[in-house]
Amino acid sequence: MFDLDLIEKDWQKHSFCLSEEDIIEIFRSEGVTLNKYWAEIDEHRQKTHVEIGISPEERLLANIFGDSKIQKKIEDADQLRQKLEKEFPFPIKKHLSKENQKRIVEGCLDVVFDSTREWYNFFNGNLSMEKIYYVCLEALMNSVKYAVHCEKPVFRLYISKSITRSIIKHIAKWEHLSYRKVYEIVFNINDDYFFFSERKNLSFNYGNIEEPQKPSKIFHYLKNQWDEFNYVGQVSSNEFMKDYNQVLSTLDDDSKIIMQLSFDQNGYRGLAIREIADYLGIDCDRVSNIRRKAIKTLRKEPVLNSYLSK
Numbered sequence: 001m002f003d004l005d006l007i008e009k010d011w012q013k014h015s016f017c018l019s020e021e022d023i024i025e026i027f028r029s030e031g032v033t034l035n036k037y038w039a040e041i042d043e044h045r046q047k048t049h050v051e052i053g054i055s056p057e058e059r060l061l062a063n064i065f066g067d068s069k070i071q072k073k074i075e076d077a078d079q080l081r082q083k084l085e086k087e088f089p090f091p092i093k094k095h096l097s098k099e100n101q102k103r104i105v106e107g108c109l110d111v112v113f114d115s116t117r118e119w120y121n122f123f124n125g126n127l128s129m130e131k132i133y134y135v136c137l138e139a140l141m142n143s144v145k146y147a148v149h150c151e152k153p154v155f156r157l158y159i160s161k162s163i164t165r166s167i168i169k170h171i172a173k174w175e176h177l178s179y180r181k182v183y184e185i186v187f188n189i190n191d192d193y194f195f196f197s198e199r200k201n202l203s204f205n206y207g208n209i210e211e212p213q214k215p216s217k218i219f220h221y222l223k224n225q226w227d228e229f230n231y232v233g234q235v236s237s238n239e240f241m242k243d244y245n246q247v248l249s250t251l252d253d254d255s256k257i258i259m260q261l262s263f264d265q266n267g268y269r270g271l272a273i274r275e276i277a278d279y280l281g282i283d284c285d286r287v288s289n290i291r292r293k294a295i296k297t298l299r300k301e302p303v304l305n306s307y308l309s310k
Contacts, residue, residue: 002130008113018107020153026104027149032094034150040091048084057240060263064298065305093148104144111159112136119167126204132167139166174206243303254280255294262291 018026027033062070096104116133123132143162149155172182185202248256261271261279273291277284298304 002128002133004113004116004129004133007133008109011109011113015106015109017110018104020155022107023104023155024149024151024153026100027096027147028151030094030096030100032096032148034148037091037093037148044088044091047088048081060244061304063263064295095145096147101141101144105141108140108144108156108159111156111163112140115160115163119163123204126202127171127206131206135166135170136163139163142166171202175202247298247301247304251294251297254290255297258287258291259294259298 058070059074061067062074095101112133115136116129119132119136120127120129139162140159143159147155147158168179168182168186171177171186172179175182177185182202248259251259257280258276261276263270271279273284273287277287280287
């Protein structure tokens with residue numbers, strides 16, 4: 001029979017607890033820190049940066065309206081950039097060695113014990129403590145495996161946040177609901193932003209079902225966020241972006257989101273059609289049709305056309 005108190009007592013007797021400073025030093029010892037990674041990115045940018053004298057605004061306009069001269073200049077620069085990026089590959093985030101991963105997991109089990117009890121009480125005992133424990137333990141291991149430390153004493157908070165996301169994700173799978181829906185139910189959120197109408201209670205009728213479903217069936221249930229990425233919100237020309245966002249606001253929600261995902265803050269093409277389709281949980285043909293119609297609408301807007309002559 002599962003006994004969390006017994007597991008914790010055994011850990012306290014035979015193992016150890018790492019401080020936040022201890023954890024930071026372990027990540028520093030292997031160079032798995034954000035400062036180290038950002039320094040590598042800055043070095044990469046210096047080696048691959050290509051200055052072509054085209055503003056983000058011009059690039060965005062060229063992508064929408066198809067100015068051939070600007071597009072040719074952009075294509076030449078992009079080819080040079082691709083060549084440089086092959087010579088100087090983008091730095092890959094490092095991860096801790098297996099040995100240090102195991103060390104930090106063992107030294108942070110107190111977070112798992114505390115979180116297990118907190119979530120068990122949160123659900124009023126409707127979700128088994130054993131099931132919660134293994135979800136929390138899995139979240140801890142994944143946190144340690146993929147984390148790049150910010151060198152601030154917040155790693156336990158990071159683990160707690162990861163556990164929360166993992167709890168919601170697993171309940172979404174067990175309940176056959178979306179992540180967003182379960183998040184709304186668990187935290188009693190009533191916000192039009194989430195586009196939810198019908199309230200629902202959790203069944204907690206999970207039994208011992210542990211067999212994972214096919215990704216094709218549950219992929220869209222496990223999306224962690226629904227933030228509308230405002231990729232174009234920081235383009236240099238405030239006047240242009242004010243007009244551009246105003247025009248986007250007149251589009252329907254799907255068109256607006258797809259356009260925002262299609263171009264980044266520098267006017268470059270953002271996510272591919274398939275990536276957008278996966279993110280939104282719709283098929284590629286629909287994304288392509290919506291984006292094509294949105295661009296056609298934008299091309300007819302006088303306020304955007306006025307910038308072509310500036």
